[in-house]
Amino acid sequence: MTTKPTRHTPSTNLHSLEPTLSAGSAVGPHPEQLAKPPAKKLWMAALKPPMYSVAIMPIALGTAIAYFEKRSLQWDILITFLAAAILILIWENLSNDVFDSETGIDQNKHHSLVNLTKNKSLIFAIANVCLILGISGIISISWIQQDPTVLGLVLLCCGLGYVYQGPPFRLGYQGLGEILCFFAFGPLGVSAAYYSQSQSGSWTSLAASIILGISTSLILFCSHFHQVADDAAAGKRSPIVRLGTRRSAQLLPWLCGSLYGLTVLFVITGLFPIWTLLIFASLPPALHLCRHVLANHDKPARVSNCKFIAVSLHFWSSLLLCAGFALSALGR
Numbered sequence: 001m002t003t004k005p006t007r008h009t010p011s012t013n014l015h016s017l018e019p020t021l022s023a024g025s026a027v028g029p030h031p032e033q034l035a036k037p038p039a040k041k042l043w044m045a046a047l048k049p050p051m052y053s054v055a056i057m058p059i060a061l062g063t064a065i066a067y068f069e070k071r072s073l074q075w076d077i078l079i080t081f082l083a084a085a086i087l088i089l090i091w092e093n094l095s096n097d098v099f100d101s102e103t104g105i106d107q108n109k110h111h112s113l114v115n116l117t118k119n120k121s122l123i124f125a126i127a128n129v130c131l132i133l134g135i136s137g138i139i140s141i142s143w144i145q146q147d148p149t150v151l152g153l154v155l156l157c158c159g160l161g162y163v164y165q166g167p168p169f170r171l172g173y174q175g176l177g178e179i180l181c182f183f184a185f186g187p188l189g190v191s192a193a194y195y196s197q198s199q200s201g202s203w204t205s206l207a208a209s210i211i212l213g214i215s216t217s218l219i220l221f222c223s224h225f226h227q228v229a230d231d232a233a234a235g236k237r238s239p240i241v242r243l244g245t246r247r248s249a250q251l252l253p254w255l256c257g258s259l260y261g262l263t264v265l266f267v268i269t270g271l272f273p274i275w276t277l278l279i280f281a282s283l284p285p286a287l288h289l290c291r292h293v294l295a296n297h298d299k300p301a302r303v304s305n306c307k308f309i310a311v312s313l314h315f316w317s318s319l320l321l322c323a324g325f326a327l328s329a330l331g332r
């Protein structure tokens, strides 16, 4: 059981705002960053609209592979699953702000929804309504199919989301967030989506889920670069704290490279159709991410936007993978 002490530098959490709010100097925050940014930007940073692609992609990928293998697509199931996944991710993010407000670590984070509204109970209530609605959507899928498998897999994802941040676990604080994230958005999430369309399992779906799990965990990994000093001071042992910013930056080309290396391997072994090599068109954001972080890993104000480059890499690599499966199905 752990508690999260307060982050000590008043300006630090501003680094994690949208890139437009992070235009500081090369070595640290610009003095203007110490001032509170405009309310509209704070709300956008708090609501994190680009982040919701991480909920959409596991469902899209599992569904695309089911379509590739089974040639059928249940639109009602797809739309219900997408809505449910977005609602569950809203719960995860809102409750993250609630739990962090309880430990005090977010007390200087202007773009925390709890700080913006000054109403923790309201945020917690909205989070729980989203969770109930999201789980209800999944229950309806399992009910229609008279099969609890999808519900079981999604409940496991929610459990991983809770132990990441909720008391008494707070495993993210131990640096285990990336592993939890890998399983929730990778093997569990993609398998649930595949199963919802096909009522079966698939090696191809499992293989693709490894690639998606890695690209999703990359986002979380990158989100920790700029706050390494505060995390270390607060006792949060993120992978960046454990490895240091230089070694973490050096790890990035290997992590990004694994997305492409694994795709080639799965094409060679016949698990993936040749069209999935389309994923190589996502190399520009991958190269941008590696170069940017290698050059700026120790400059919080500069590296703070790398999370959004990682979101772009995740979006394009998974969209292209989905397109590869869909095009192969259409071309046969």
Ligand SMILES: C/C(=C\COP(=O)(O)OP(=O)(O)O)CCC[C@H](C)CCC[C@H](C)CCCC(C)C
Pocket: 016, 054, 055, 058, 059, 085, 088, 089, 092, 093, 096, 100, 154, 157, 158, 160, 161, 164, 172, 177, 180, 181, 184, 185, 189, 192, 220, 223
């Ligand atoms: C909330 C998450 C990251 C924010 O972490 P952090 O506390 O470092 O950020 P701040 O500094 O901004 O406070 C993401 C955590 C992901 C978690 C390990 C797994 C979540 C699983 C989802 C609930 C499942 C989604 C549904 C599925 C079917 C796609």
Ligand SMILES: O=C(O)C1=CC(=O)c2ccccc2C1=O
Pocket: 048, 051, 054, 089, 092, 093, 181, 216, 217, 219, 220, 223
């Ligand atoms: O706020 C964040 O930093 C993140 C939110 C989120 O929902 C998510 C989901 C999957 C991977 C990373 C992240 C975040 O970093």
